[in-house]
Amino acid sequence: MQQQLVKVLATTHDGFFALDRQWRYLYLNPVVERYERKSKQELLGKVIWEVFPEAKKMLFYRKYHEAMASGQVIEFEEHIDFKWFDIHVIPFDMGIWVFYRDITESKLSDERKDDFIRMASHELKTPITSLKLYAELLRDLVTTDEGYDYIHNINRQADVLNKIITDMLDLSHIELGRLEFKKRTLDLNRLVTEVITNLQKTSPERLETKLPAKPLTIHGDQMRLTQALTNLINNAIKYSPGRDRIIITVKKNGRWAEVAIQDFGIGIDPAYQDQIFERFFQATGTKGKAFPGMGIGLYLTKTIVDKHGGKISVESELGLGSTFTLSLPIYEAPASAKRHG
Amino acid sequence: MDKSLEILIIDDDPEILKAVGASLKHHGHRPLTSTAEDNGCILELRRGHYRPDLILMDILLSGTDGRRLCQEFKTNPQTATIPIIMFSAYPNIEPSAKAAGADAFLPKPFGWRDLNYLITELLDTKKIG
Numbered sequence: 001m002q003q004q005l006v007k008v009l010a011t012t013h014d015g016f017f018a019l020d021r022q023w024r025y026l027y028l029n030p031v032v033e034r035y036e037r038k039s040k041q042e043l044l045g046k047v048i049w050e051v052f053p054e055a056k057k058m059l060f061y062r063k064y065h066e067a068m069a070s071g072q073v074i075e076f077e078e079h080i081d082f083k084w085f086d087i088h089v090i091p092f093d094m095g096i097w098v099f100y101r102d103i104t105e106s107k108l109s110d111e112r113k114d115d116f117i118r119m120a121s122h123e124l125k126t127p128i129t130s131l132k133l134y135a136e137l138l139r140d141l142v143t144t145d146e147g148y149d150y151i152h153n154i155n156r157q158a159d160v161l162n163k164i165i166t167d168m169l170d171l172s173h174i175e176l177g178r179l180e181f182k183k184r185t186l187d188l189n190r191l192v193t194e195v196i197t198n199l200q201k202t203s204p205e206r207l208e209t210k211l212p213a214k215p216l217t218i219h220g221d222q223m224r225l226t227q228a229l230t231n232l233i234n235n236a237i238k239y240s241p242g243r244d245r246i247i248i249t250v251k252k253n254g255r256w257a258e259v260a261i262q263d264f265g266i267g268i269d270p271a272y273q274d275q276i277f278e279r280f281f282q283a284t285g286t287k288g289k290a291f292p293g294m295g296i297g298l299y300l301t302k303t304i305v306d307k308h309g310g311k312i313s314v315e316s317e318l319g320l321g322s323t324f325t326l327s328l329p330i331y332e333a334p335a336s337a338k339r340h341g
Numbered sequence: 342m343d344k345s346l347e348i349l350i351i352d353d354d355p356e357i358l359k360a361v362g363a364s365l366k367h368h369g370h371r372p373l374t375s376t377a378e379d380n381g382c383i384l385e386l387r388r389g390h391y392r393p394d395l396i397l398m399d400i401l402l403s404g405t406d407g408r409r410l411c412q413e414f415k416t417n418p419q420t421a422t423i424p425i426i427m428f429s430a431y432p433n434i435e436p437s438a439k440a441a442g443a444d445a446f447l448p449k450p451f452g453w454r455d456l457n458y459l460i461t462e463l464l465d466t467k468k469i470g
Contacts, residue, residue, distance in 0.1 A: 118431075121430065122401070122430040122431065122449075125430035125449040125450050126354055126356070126357060126430060126449060126450075127356065128449070128450035129357060129360065129361075129449045129450040129451055129452075130356050130357060130359075130360035131450075132450055132451070132452040133360040133361060133363070133364045133452060133453060134360060134363070135452075136364065136452050136453045136454075137363060137364060137367050137453075140367065155452070158450065162450050180433065
């Protein structure tokens with residue numbers, strides 16, 4: 001069995017080697033020989049930094065240490081000598097197994113895809129601007145309520161199109177780790193109020209708010225948190241057709257600032273409640289009726305919340321509605337800042 | 342609308358020039374449209390022979406970067422005091438647009454309400470007129 005395994009490792013296209021606790025090569029396959037441009041005989045028994053003088057400055061050295069100390073499997077990506085590697089470290093009694101794969105091509109292809117989406121989004125946003133401007137011009141020219149409604153719909157659909165483009169771009173940025181966050185201290189009460197005021201301009205639904213008397217300070221990116229809250233409230237509106245009541249409650253819960261968004265809509269089947277934050281997950285209504293969308297919104301919302309060290313959860317009952325709770329750490333000003341007020 | 346403004350729109354996309362121009366005209370302003378390569382109009386501006394109340398400019402222009410043109414207008418004594426609103430489909434570009442001297446930034450897509458809000462703000466802060 002062991003001999004067979006060694007044969008398999010010798011023929012794989014990925015690099016595979018073992019280090020003992022003194023960082024010496026115990027085993028390596030031909031791929032490692034090719035990458036290091038050294039033979040097995042030259043490498044076996046050598047300490048890793050004899051082969052790789054910069055080893056101690058690299059991320060992999062820290063990760064190998066971490067895996068040896070914790071006994072846990074660790075996976076990470078690192079850019080070494082102009083190439084990207086996906087690296088897995090598996091501890092065993094004598095040291096660690098390291099398995100690595102050259103992912104440069106797929107990284108480059110992801111970057112090209114991101115560039116393409118960025119360019120396409122620019123090309124699409126320009127005609128949306130024309131559409132919006134002409135729709136607004138027409139609004140002043142029509143004289144009937146029916147005509148006014150049609151123009152309102154054109155405008156709303158132009159906004160939907162813009163949101164799809166923005167979400168696609170954000171999704172691509174997430175995959176490349178390029179989603180940017182510009183954090184500063186914010187009052188969550190104020191942020192929620194602004195989001196609701198903005199949504200109320202276009203949504204006739206009743207958005208009831210319950211806010212605490214005192215400000216709730218958090219440290220976050222205003223634009224991204226606005227995006228997350230808008231997604232959740234828009235979902236509440238979208239999945240409660242025919243109902244006009246949504247309750248948004250902001251409160252302090254220990255060291256967390258919480259926003260709960262409660263709707264009285266279709267609810268979520270318990271079987272799907274664990275999957276709704278996954279990418280491309282699509283909800284269907286009670287009679288299998290599909291709702292429009294690409295299944296990106298909640299995934300983006302969760303990513304934004306995660307990047308703020310926060311949590312998001314859902315409680316839901318089919319036919320009765322759902323409550324999404326977003327929790328963000330309350331910001332504690334550093335001691336020196338407190339002293340100076 | 343309180344005041345009719347002479348507004349120069351610089352963009353390479355004729356559809357944007359038409360749509361923004363029509364919107365401004367409908368709301369009582371006097372728009373003039375130009376591409377970045379329209380040397381006649383830009384030259385008149387540079388020499389101080391033509392002075393609009395406001396310039397609306399895209400960032401991505403063929404042949405030149407809108408930010409470079411903005412910087413040039415803001416350092417030329419003939420054009421330095423003309424307020425400039427830059428617009429772009431890349432919202433992350435805002436800081437570099439402001440660094441180039443733009444008085445305001447408008448992310449695409451925008452409607453009349455967004456554009457008018459910025460114009461009114463510039464009027465209120467006396468940057469226009």
